[in-house]
Amino acid sequence: xxxxxxxxxxxxxxxxxxxxxxxxxxxxxxxxxxxxxxxxxxxxxxxxxxxxxxxxxxxxxxxxxxxxxxxxxxxxxxxxxxxxxxxxxxxxxxxxxxxxxxxxxxxxxxxxxxxxxxxxxxxxxxxxxxxxxxxxxxxxxxxxxxxxxxxxxxxxxxxxxxxxxxxxxxxxxxxxxxxxxxxxxxxxxxxxxxxxxxxxxxxxxxxxxxxxxxxxxxxxxxxxxxxxxxxxxxxxxxxxxxxxxxxxxxxxxxxxxxxxxxxxxxxxxxxxxxxxxxxxxxxxxxxxxxxxxxxxxxxxxxxxxxxxxxxxxxxxxxxxxxxxxxxxxx
Amino acid sequence: xxxxxxxxxxxxxxxxxxxxxxxxxxxxxxxxxxxxxxxxxxxxxxxxxxxxxxxxxxxxxxxxxxxxxxxxxxxxxxxxxxxxxxxxxxxxxxxxxxxxxxxxxxxxxxxxxxxxxxxxxxxxxxxxxxxxxxxxxxxxxxxxxxxxxxxxxxxxxxxxxxxxxxxxxxxxxxxxxxxxxxxxxxxxxxxxxxxxxxxxxxxxxxxxxxxxxxxxxxxxxxxxxxxxxxxxxxxxxxxxxxxxxxxxxxxxxxxxxxxxxxxxxxxxxxxxxxxxxxxxxxxxxxxxxxxxxxxxxxxxxxxxxxxxxxxxxxxxxxxxxxxxxxxxxx
Numbered sequence: 001x002x003x004x005x006x007x008x009x010x011x012x013x014x015x016x017x018x019x020x021x022x023x024x025x026x027x028x029x030x031x032x033x034x035x036x037x038x039x040x041x042x043x044x045x046x047x048x049x050x051x052x053x054x055x056x057x058x059x060x061x062x063x064x065x066x067x068x069x070x071x072x073x074x075x076x077x078x079x080x081x082x083x084x085x086x087x088x089x090x091x092x093x094x095x096x097x098x099x100x101x102x103x104x105x106x107x108x109x110x111x112x113x114x115x116x117x118x119x120x121x122x123x124x125x126x127x128x129x130x131x132x133x134x135x136x137x138x139x140x141x142x143x144x145x146x147x148x149x150x151x152x153x154x155x156x157x158x159x160x161x162x163x164x165x166x167x168x169x170x171x172x173x174x175x176x177x178x179x180x181x182x183x184x185x186x187x188x189x190x191x192x193x194x195x196x197x198x199x200x201x202x203x204x205x206x207x208x209x210x211x212x213x214x215x216x217x218x219x220x221x222x223x224x225x226x227x228x229x230x231x232x233x234x235x236x237x238x239x240x241x242x243x244x245x246x247x248x249x250x251x252x253x254x255x256x257x258x259x260x261x262x263x264x265x266x267x268x269x270x271x272x273x274x275x276x277x278x279x280x281x282x283x284x285x286x287x288x289x290x291x292x293x294x295x296x297x298x299x300x301x302x303x304x305x306x307x308x309x310x311x312x313x314x315x316x317x318x319x320x321x322x323x324x325x326x327x328x329x330x
Numbered sequence: 331x332x333x334x335x336x337x338x339x340x341x342x343x344x345x346x347x348x349x350x351x352x353x354x355x356x357x358x359x360x361x362x363x364x365x366x367x368x369x370x371x372x373x374x375x376x377x378x379x380x381x382x383x384x385x386x387x388x389x390x391x392x393x394x395x396x397x398x399x400x401x402x403x404x405x406x407x408x409x410x411x412x413x414x415x416x417x418x419x420x421x422x423x424x425x426x427x428x429x430x431x432x433x434x435x436x437x438x439x440x441x442x443x444x445x446x447x448x449x450x451x452x453x454x455x456x457x458x459x460x461x462x463x464x465x466x467x468x469x470x471x472x473x474x475x476x477x478x479x480x481x482x483x484x485x486x487x488x489x490x491x492x493x494x495x496x497x498x499x500x501x502x503x504x505x506x507x508x509x510x511x512x513x514x515x516x517x518x519x520x521x522x523x524x525x526x527x528x529x530x531x532x533x534x535x536x537x538x539x540x541x542x543x544x545x546x547x548x549x550x551x552x553x554x555x556x557x558x559x560x561x562x563x564x565x566x567x568x569x570x571x572x573x574x575x576x577x578x579x580x581x582x583x584x585x586x587x588x589x590x591x592x593x594x595x596x597x598x599x600x601x602x603x604x605x606x607x608x609x610x611x612x613x614x615x616x617x618x619x620x621x622x623x624x625x626x627x628x629x630x631x632x633x634x635x636x637x638x639x640x641x642x643x644x645x646x647x648x649x650x651x652x653x654x655x656x657x658x659x660x
Contacts, residue, residue: 006445007445008445008446009442009444009445009446010446012442024442025440025441025543026438026439026440026441026442026541027442028360028361028362028370029360029361029362030358030359030360030361030370031358031359031360031361032358032359040358040360040370042440108356109356110355110356110372111355111356112339112342112354112356112357114339115336115337115338115339116338116339116340211356213355
C-alpha cells in the first residue's frame, strides 16, 4: 500500500495528452501493491466516465521486464482472462514515462479481494489459475523466474551475511539451509529434461491479487512476478497462500477445492501430482527466504509492516513432512 | 496516505446491509488522509454504479467529535458546498461502527488536488473558503479549536520535555517560545469581547484537501480539524498553506488572488484585515509546533514521512516581520 512518487498536475496533464481516453475527472492514490505507486484515474469521454489504474514502476521492478509483463497482461486479457488491460497511447505504446519513472495505464477491475479465505473461494481460484495457464500457453516470450530455485541459496547467503542477525534468525537460516539440501536435489528437471509442463505463471497469486464478485473471480492483478516456470509451481504457490488457516494448520478442504477447480479446466499430469510436495516446499522456501531477508534487514522500529517469515517456515515444515501428494487432496 | 485497519469481507457485508446503497462491486484502499483509513467503495443499484468513500476513524480523531464533523459536512453539502456528504444508514444514522472503529460512508468527489500551486488556483480557493464560511454560519453547534492558541504553550512544553532533543530542536523551541511571547498577548480577544467575526472554519485547508476540475474548485475534503474560531484565522491558514513558493518566498500575487476571491463572496472587516499578521503568525506557529513535536518524537530511521517543521518556522519569521497587512496584498 503506497504512493512512492508524487506526480505534478503539469506532468499528469502532459502525460494524458498522449492518450485518447478523454479528460481527467478524478485522481486518487491507491493503497495497493507494495512495490509500485498506483493511482485511480477517472476520465470522461463523450459523456461516459471510465476508470483506470495508473501505475508508476518503482525501484524493485526491472524496467527491462516491463514489456514482458504488459505484453503478458494484454495477451491474457485478449484471451478472456480478467486482468488489467494495458491501455496504449496514441502512438501505440503502453509503456511510457511519467515523473521520471516507467508508467502504464491499465483498466480498472471490479471486485473485492478476500480478507478471510473460505472454502467457496478456492474452487473459483483454481479455475482462474488454470485458465491463466491455458491462456498463457500461447504467449511465447520467456521470462526466467528470478526468484526460482537458483536464487534461494544466494538469498540465504545474503541474509546470513547481515550484521542484524539474532540467535533466532541464525537458527532459522540453519533450518532453511538444511531444507534447501533436501529440496534442491529433488527439484524437477527443467529444460530439455523436463517432464513437468511449463509455461507462463503468475507466481504471486495471493488473496490480495484476486478480486471476487458474486462468488466468482472478477479479476487477477499484480503480474509483476509473473515468469516462465512449471505450471504446477503456481498451484504450489496457491496451496501455500490460500490453504493454511490463520492458526497455521493446513486446510485439506480448501486444497481439494483449489485442485478440483484447477483440474476442471486443466487436469494435472501424474508427474505434476507427484511433484506437488517438493514444489510446495520450494514455494514455501521462496516466501520464507524473502520475508526472512526483509525481516533481518528492516530495523525493528521502522514503521513498515514486516511480514512474519514464521508463517512460511511452518508451511515449509508441513510440506517437508508431507511425503506424498495425498495430503493435498489429489 | 494509509490504510491502518483492515476490514474482513464478513464485517463489510454486514456493515453494508445497514445501508440502502446497493451491492458492492469494488473496494480499494485509498492512499489519502494521514489520520484515518479510507476506502473507495463502489456499489450498483438499479443498474447504476455509484462511488463512495468509506472512512474508518483512527486513534487521532476523538469519537465524541464525529457527530459534529459529520453534521457540519451534511450542513455544508445541503447549502451547496461541494464536500463529502455523509450517507445515512437505513436507521437514519451516518456514524456507525466497523471493525471496532467509528466509521462513515460519504459521497465520492471528482477532481484532482494541485501538486504545484499556481496563481489560478488561489482565487477559486478564496471563493470556496468564503462560501464555506457563509454556509457554515447557519450551523449552530460549537466545537472549540483544540489546536488554538491555548494549546500552543502546552505543545511547546511537551516537545521540550522529550529526551530526543538535539541542539537544533532546542534552539528552534527557544525561538518558538520567544515568538509565543509576542503572538499570545497580541491575539484577538474571543468570546464576548471579540471584535473579529467567528464561525465554523475548516482549519486545515491545505492543497491536498482541495480538488480542482476545469480550473474550478470541485470539492473540499477532510473536515476533521474543523472547529469554531475566527473566520479570518482560516484565511491566515490558507495564506500559509498556499502562498509560499517551494523556495520559501512569500508570493504576494497568490495572496492577492486568494484574498480577492474570498472578498468577492465575503468582504473582510477592517478588524480582520488588521489582524492578518498576528493570525498568520499564529497559524504558522500551530503548524510549526505540531510538525516540530512530531519531528522530535519520530525516530529518524522510522520509515514515515516527517513533515519538515522548518517550512513553517520560516513562514512564522516572515509574518512576525510583516508589521502590517499590506504585505498580504489587502
